[in-house]
Structures are given as C-alpha cells and as structure tokens.
Amino acid sequence: MSYVIHGATGAQGKPVLTKLEAAGKQVVGLARKHGTSDHGTPIVAARYSSVQELTAAYEGADGVFVHLPIGAEEDRVTYAHNIAAALRAAQPRRVVVSTSGVVVDRPSSPLQAPVEAAVPTLIRGLEQAGLSYAVIAPxxxxxxxxxxxxxxxxxxxxxxxxxxxxxxxxxxxSHLDNADVATALFDRTDITGTIAVGxxxxxxxxxxxxxxxxxxxxxxxxxxxxxxxxxxxxxxxxxxxxxxxxxxxxxxxxxxxxxxxTIDNSAQQKLGLKPxxxxxxxxxxxx
The missing domain is CATH 3.90.25.10 (UDP-galactose 4-epimerase, domain 1)
Incomplete structure (x- = not known):
C-alpha cells in the first residue's frame, strides 16, 4: 500500500510521513523541492498551482494526506480547487484532510469557517468526487x-x-496527535466525516x-x-x-x-485516541 503525504518536510506532514515509515509503509512525500527524508523516502515536488502535477503525484495511491499551506486565502481557495480536481482524476482509495485549525465542525460557533473559504471548498470537492475521506479538525x-x-x-x-x-x-x-489520528484513519475506512482532535x-x-x-x-x-x-x-x-x-x-x-x-465527534470517542x-x-x- 502506498501513501502520498503533503508537506512531508513540514510541521504537519513530516510526523505523518515518519509514522508511516516506522510502520514499514510505502510512502512518497510531496514538498516544494525534490529530495529524500531522513530515512530515504523519496520527496517529490508538486505545485499546488498545477492540477497536472498533483494528479501525477496521486496516481495509484492508496492514501493521500492533505493540508493547505499558510498564505493568502484567495490562493488557498485556488489550491483547494486544484487538489480536489486532481484527487477526482486520480481516485486514491482514501483521503485524509487536516483543517490545520480551521473550524468546520461547529456550525453554531462564530468560528465556523464560511462555506466559500478554502478548507470547506476542499471538503466539498471531495464530497462531490465521491471519494472515501475523513477530515481531521484540530x-x-x-x-x-x-x-x-x-x-x-x-x-x-x-x-x-x-x-x-x-x-x-x-x-x-500536537502535530504528533494529528499524525496518530491521520494514520489510524487511513485504515478506518468505515469512519467518514470530521474527527475533532484536541x-x-x-x-x-x-x-x-x-x-x-x-x-x-x-x-x-x-x-x-x-x-x-x-x-x-x-x-x-x-x-x-x-x-x-x-x-x-x-x-x-x-x-x-x-x-x-465537542466530544461526540472527537478522536477520543471515534478512535479511542487521546491527545x-x-x-x-x-x-x-x-x-
């Protein structure tokens, strides 16, 4: 089974990559530059601005871990559309998305992200593509x-x-908690929707x-x-x-x-994983 990890050299992606490496999984990292991880895992460059490059990176993957980079929201919305289009084309077996702190699971809260924001746009794209996915909401x-x-x-x-x-x-x-939940959700295809972490x-x-x-x-x-x-x-x-x-x-x-x-959709409740x-x-x- 192969896994593609966005931001493989960064704060969120690297712990996911490391955990999968330790489990003996076949992993490919995505980052801004080509290279290798500390354990020899290939890191390939794929721009968020290129649907073609993202599609090529996702082809044949069993799992993809996605999170949007920090930046201007207008750019992030564009990236969300591109990622969703590439995932729709490549059809990986499972997609796990981290909201990176954007609130998408408390509609009654003033913090709930508007529907036109980047992260909700990405989630909506996955829904429309009919992919098996789960969303981590720290x-x-x-x-x-x-x-x-x-x-x-x-x-x-x-x-x-x-x-x-x-x-x-x-x-x-922590990012370590996020990685624990992400790797668990790759195997738990029976769990869909949003899983709160914290x-x-x-x-x-x-x-x-x-x-x-x-x-x-x-x-x-x-x-x-x-x-x-x-x-x-x-x-x-x-x-x-x-x-x-x-x-x-x-x-x-x-x-x-x-x-x-909220505890009802938490990793504690859904996966038995305490932060x-x-x-x-x-x-x-x-x-």
Missing part, C-alpha cells in the same frame, strides 16, 4: 508554543506569553504555564500578549501574508468564549 497546535519569541520569554523571564485571554479554553493538540475539556493559558512549570521544575506564569505583537514576531518566518492571517485569527478568537472541540497532555508532549519533544 484547534490550536502546541507547536505554536515553540516559536522563538514564546520560548525565549519562558527561558529568560519565566513567562509564557501568548495572544489569548487567560480564561480562554482551547482544545490544544484536549477536552480545553486548557487555558495558566494550565499551559502549569505544565511548563512541572516540566522545567521552576515557576512559569502566563501573560496574555496581543495578536499584533505576535504577528510581528512571526512575519520573518512565515511571511507578511501568513502573519496577517495569524493576526486575524487571534483577533477573532478574542471575540469568542472558547476554541474547543498527549502538555507535559507528555514537552517530554516527548525533548524540550
């Missing part, structure tokens, strides 16, 4: 806390600074700081920062368009009560 990733500006403040000031209110609960998860109940900023305190053996407190400052610090790494999207997200989160999953605690995650990544 909220915020713990790896966001590894941004240098965040970790530097933890190291030097003993303060976890993040652009969320101190009383704002989030169903945090801690339930949600964790607040002080909860995260408490986990850092326990892990480091010294006190770490929580201090809210602003979306604008956070975006300025991220811009050199992810570009102006990506940073603008991050700022808009956290400005939006400031207007709502929470960013949590790592923050302390377990810190220990596993060796920080």
């Amino acid at each position: 909220r915020l990733f713990l790896e966001n806390l590894l941004a240098p500006s965040v970790l530097d403040a933890v190291r030097t000031d003993g303060v976890l600074r993040y652009p969320l209110r101190a009383d704002f609960p989030v169903s945090w998860s 801690q339930y109940p949600g964790l607040t900023g002080p909860d995260l700081a408490e986990a850092f305190t326990a892990h480091l053996g010294r006190t770490v407190s929580y201090e809210p920062s602003t979306p604008e400052v956070f975006g300025e610090l991220l811009a050199p790494a992810i570009g102006a368009a990506g940073a603008a999207g991050v700022v808009a997200l956290y400005q939006w989160l400031a207007t709502v009560r929470d960013n949590t999953i 790592r605690t923050t302390t377990e995650w810190l220990e596993q990544i060796g920080w």
Whole structure:
C-alpha cells in the first residue's frame, strides 16, 4: 500500500510521513523541492498551482494526506480547487484532510469557517468526487508554543506569553496527535466525516504555564500578549501574508468564549485516541 503525504518536510506532514515509515509503509512525500527524508523516502515536488502535477503525484495511491499551506486565502481557495480536481482524476482509495485549525465542525460557533473559504471548498470537492475521506479538525497546535519569541520569554523571564485571554479554553493538540489520528484513519475506512482532535475539556493559558512549570521544575506564569505583537514576531518566518492571517485569527478568537472541540465527534470517542497532555508532549519533544 502506498501513501502520498503533503508537506512531508513540514510541521504537519513530516510526523505523518515518519509514522508511516516506522510502520514499514510505502510512502512518497510531496514538498516544494525534490529530495529524500531522513530515512530515504523519496520527496517529490508538486505545485499546488498545477492540477497536472498533483494528479501525477496521486496516481495509484492508496492514501493521500492533505493540508493547505499558510498564505493568502484567495490562493488557498485556488489550491483547494486544484487538489480536489486532481484527487477526482486520480481516485486514491482514501483521503485524509487536516483543517490545520480551521473550524468546520461547529456550525453554531462564530468560528465556523464560511462555506466559500478554502478548507470547506476542499471538503466539498471531495464530497462531490465521491471519494472515501475523513477530515481531521484540530484547534490550536502546541507547536505554536515553540516559536522563538514564546520560548525565549519562558527561558529568560519565566513567562509564557501568548495572544489569548487567560480564561480562554482551547482544545490544544500536537502535530504528533494529528499524525496518530491521520494514520489510524487511513485504515478506518468505515469512519467518514470530521474527527475533532484536541484536549477536552480545553486548557487555558495558566494550565499551559502549569505544565511548563512541572516540566522545567521552576515557576512559569502566563501573560496574555496581543495578536499584533505576535504577528510581528512571526512575519520573518512565515511571511507578511501568513502573519496577517495569524493576526486575524487571534483577533477573532478574542471575540469568542472558547476554541474547543465537542466530544461526540472527537478522536477520543471515534478512535479511542487521546491527545498527549502538555507535559507528555514537552517530554516527548525533548524540550
């Protein structure tokens, strides 16, 4: 069985690739440049802007893991159409999509993405293509806390600074949790629709700081920062368009009560997979 993994050298795709490699699966990674993984898996270049290149990459695949790159939403919508067209042409046995934090499974929430947005567009394309698919719906990733500006403040000031209110609960998860769910869903073709990934109940900023305190053996407190400052610090790494999207997200989160999953469609309920605690995650990544 062969699997095609988008973003195979990136934060979301690489853990999926690594997990499949460890299981002895035949894997091909997709990225911006040709190369190989640490274990010799081929990485091929396929542009999101080319339906032809994507179709060629998907041909003969048993499973495809997809997530949209950070960027301007107009571009992401175009990529969603292209990916859906390529998947429709190639007809892989199974497709697993990560929303990368875009909310698509809480229609009563103000955070629910509009139907014309990129991720709902991609999901709709899969539905129309009649493919076997499942959608992983995380909220915020713990790896966001590894941004240098965040970790530097933890190291030097003993303060976890993040652009969320101190009383704002989030169903945090890690990219490792996402990979666990994605690889399980490749085999669980009986499960369709959206699977929420994240801690339930949600964790607040002080909860995260408490986990850092326990892990480091010294006190770490929580201090809210602003979306604008956070975006300025991220811009050199992810570009102006990506940073603008991050700022808009956290400005939006400031207007709502929470960013949590519901337990009914969670990986805990559907797959029996519990996300790592923050302390377990810190220990596993060796920080």
